[in-house]
Amino acid sequence: MLFRDFLCYNTAVERNYSRLLEETLDAARLSLLHLVAEEATQRGLPLYIVGGSVRDLVLGRRLNDFDLIVEGEAIGLARALASKHGGKVTAHSKFGTAKWSLPQHLTPQLLTPDTSTPDTSTPDTLDLISARSETYKHPAALPTVKMGGIADDLRRRDFTINALAIRLDGSHFGDLRDDLNGMDDLQKGIVRVLHPRSFIDDPTRMYRLVRYEGRHGFKIAEDTLALIPEARSLVEKLSAQRIRHELDLILDESNAVSMLRRLDELGLLAPIHPALADFNRSELANLQANDPSLQNRNSRWVLWLMHLTDHEIELLNERLHFTAGLLKVLRSAALLNANLAAVFGLKPSQVVELLEGYSIKALEVVSSAMQDKKIKDVLIKYLSEWWLVQPKTTGHDLKKRGIPPGPKYTEILRRLRAAWLNGEVKTEEEEKALLDNLLK
Ligand code: ATP
Ligand code: MG
Numbered sequence: 367m368l369f370r371d372f373l374c375y376n377t378a379v380e381r382n383y384s385r386l387l388e389e390t391l392d393a394a395r396l397s398l399l400h401l402v403a404e405e406a407t408q409r410g411l412p413l414y415i416v417g418g419s420v421r422d423l424v425l426g427r428r429l430n431d432f433d434l435i436v437e438g439e440a441i442g443l444a445r446a447l448a449s450k451h452g453g454k455v456t457a458h459s460k461f462g463t464a465k466w467s468l469p470q471h472l473t474p475q476l477l478t479p480d481t482s483t484p485d486t487s488t489p490d491t492l493d494l495i496s497a498r499s500e501t502y503k504h505p506a507a508l509p510t511v512k513m514g515g516i517a518d519d520l521r522r523r524d525f526t527i528n529a530l531a532i533r534l535d536g537s538h539f540g541d542l543r544d545d546l547n548g549m550d551d552l553q554k555g556i557v558r559v560l561h562p563r564s565f566i567d568d569p570t571r572m573y574r575l576v577r578y579e580g581r582h583g584f585k586i587a588e589d590t591l592a593l594i595p596e597a598r599s600l601v602e603k604l605s606a607q608r609i610r611h612e613l614d615l616i617l618d619e620s621n622a623v624s625m626l627r628r629l630d631e632l633g634l635l636a637p638i639h640p641a642l643a644d645f646n647r648s649e650l651a652n653l654q655a656n657d658p659s660l661q662n663r664n665s666r667w668v669l670w671l672m673h674l675t676d677h678e679i680e681l682l683n684e685r686l687h688f689t690a691g692l693l694k695v696l697r698s699a700a701l702l703n704a705n706l707a708a709v710f711g712l713k714p715s716q717v718v719e720l721l722e723g724y725s726i727k728a729l730e731v732v733s734s735a736m737q738d739k740k741i742k743d744v745l746i747k748y749l750s751e752w753w754l755v756q757p758k759t760t761g762h763d764l765k766k767r768g769i770p771p772g773p774k775y776t777e778i779l780r781r782l783r784a785a786w787l788n789g790e791v792k793t794e795e796e797e798k799a800l801l802d803n804l805l806k
Contacts, residue, residue, distance in 0.1 A: 381542045383423075386540075387399070390423050395432075398472065399415070401451065402492070409438075409446065412438070414516055416520070416529075416531040416532075417433040419432050435497050435516065435531065437515055440463060441462065441464045444457065444466045452472075453468050455467075463495045466491060497519040499521070499522055507567075520546060524568070524571045525557050525559060525574075526559075527552045528548070529548050530544055556584060559593065565594065566596070566597050569600045570609065573612035573616065574612065576628050576629050576632070577615060598633055610688070623650055630645035638686075639685045649670070650666060652737075657735070659734035664727075668695055695728045698728035699728035701724070708720060709744045710741070714747070714752055718787060721753070722753070752787055755783060755787050756783060759778075761775050769805070782800065
C-alpha cells in the first residue's frame with residue numbers, strides 16, 4: 367500500500383500518526399525522537415516534528431534531518447538532554463534555537479536497517495527550535511522573529527505541505543496538527559502558499575515552489591501561480607547569498623534541468639540577472655536528464671553558464687557571488703567554449719599549447735557535454751594523454767650539459783615535449799638525438 371493511499375484511509379478515520387512514525391522511521395531515529403519527547407514531557411513542553419520531515423514521512427521518502435519545534439524553551443530542553451545523555455549544545459538565545467551535537471553512544475547506533483552499515487546521512491546533531499512567529503518589515507526583508515505557539519510557527523511557513531506538525535510529547539504522541547489543510551494538499555499533490563502576500567514577504571519562496579513541484583511531480587495551485595507576477599520584480603531585492611542558495615538547492619536536485627526550464631517559463635530567471643534569461647540557449651537545457659556530465663552542482667553551474675561571455679560571467683558574479691573556486695572554473699569554461707573551434711586541424715603540440723591555460727575541471731565538463739564528435743575527441747585525447755606528456759630530459763640534465771640556466775631551458779624542453787606529442791620521437795634515444803641536434 368502506498369503511503370498516500372494509507373493516508374487517504376487514515377485521515378478519514380483518525381488523525382493520529384503514531385503508526386506512521388513507528389512504521390516509517392528506523393529504530394535508531396525513532397528512539398532518538400522518544401528520548402527527546404520523554405524529556406519534553408517531563409518538562410511539560412509540547413514538542414512537534416514539523417515541516418519537511420512530516421511531508422517526507424507522509425510521502426514515504428527518506429528522512430535526513432528532523433525539524434523539531436518546542437512550544438517554550440528549546441535551549442533549556444537541549445541543555446537538559448545534553449546533561450543527561452552527553453554531547454554538546456550550541457545555543458542562539460536571540461532566536462531560541464539550539465543545536466545538540468549528539469554523544470557518541472547515540473550516533474553509532476544510527477545504522478541503516480537493511481545493511482547494518484553506518485548510514486552516512488544520519489544526523490550527528492539535532493536542532494531544537496522554539497516556536498515563533500515571523501513578520502516582515504518590508505518586501506523581501508529578513509523576518510522579524512518573536513516567540514509564539516505552534517499555530518504561529520505553522521503560519522510562518524512557505525507552503526501548506528510544509529506546514530504540518532505531528533506532536534511527540536506524552537500521550538499526544540502522533541497527534542496531527544494541520545491548521546492549514548496541508549494534508550489535503552499533500553494527498554492531492556498541490557503546492558500552495560499560505561497567504562497572498564507570501565512571495566512579497568519572501569521571494570525566495572517562488573524558487574522553492576518550483577523545486578517542490580518538480581521534485582514531487584506536484585501541481586502548483588492556480589491562485590498561488592497567479593501571485594508570481596506581482597512579486598517578480600522583488601527578486602532583485604534578494605541578497606546574493608539568498609538567491610544563490612536557492613539556485614544551489616535546485617542544482618542539487620536530480621531533475622534540476624526541468625526545474626530551471628520551468629523557472630524560465632515563469633519569468634523567474636531573468637529577474638535574477640538578464641544573462642540568465644533564455645535558458646534554452648544554455649548547454650544544460652540541451653542535455654538529457656541522465657547525461658553523465660550532470661554529475662554535481664558545480665558541473666551543472668558550468669553547463670548552464672559556459673555559453674556566456676567572460677564579461678557576462680563577471681557581471682553575474684557581482685549578482686550571485688560565486689565561490690572563488692567555482693568562479694575560476696566558470697570563467698575558464700566560458701573562454702574555452704569561445705575558443706574551441708580553433709582546435710580543428712592543429713597538431714597535438716599546438717592543441718596542448720592552446721589548452722594548457724584552462725582549468726582541468728572546465729575542460730572535463732566542457733568535453734563531457736560536447737556535441738561535436740571531432741572536438742570532443744580532441745579534448746578527450748588532451749585530458750587522457752597529452753597534458754601529461756613530458757620529455758625525459760629535465761632542467762637538471764641541461765645544466766649537466768653545461769647550458770647556462772635561462773629562458774632557453776623552457777624553449778628546449780617545450781621543443782622536446784612537442785616532438786613526443788607529435789610522434790617525432792618515440793624513444794629516449796630518439797629524444798637524446800634530437801636534443802644533441804638542438805644543442806649543436
Ligand atoms: P528540503 O527537503 O528541501 O530540505 P524542507 O522542507 O526540509 O525541504 P528546509 O529548507 O530544510 O526545507 O526548511 C525546513 C522548513 O522550514 C520547511 O519545510 C518550511 O516549513 C520552512 N521554511 C524553509 N524556508 C522557508 C521560507 N523561505 N519561508 C517560509 N518557510 C520556510
Ligand atoms: Mg530540510
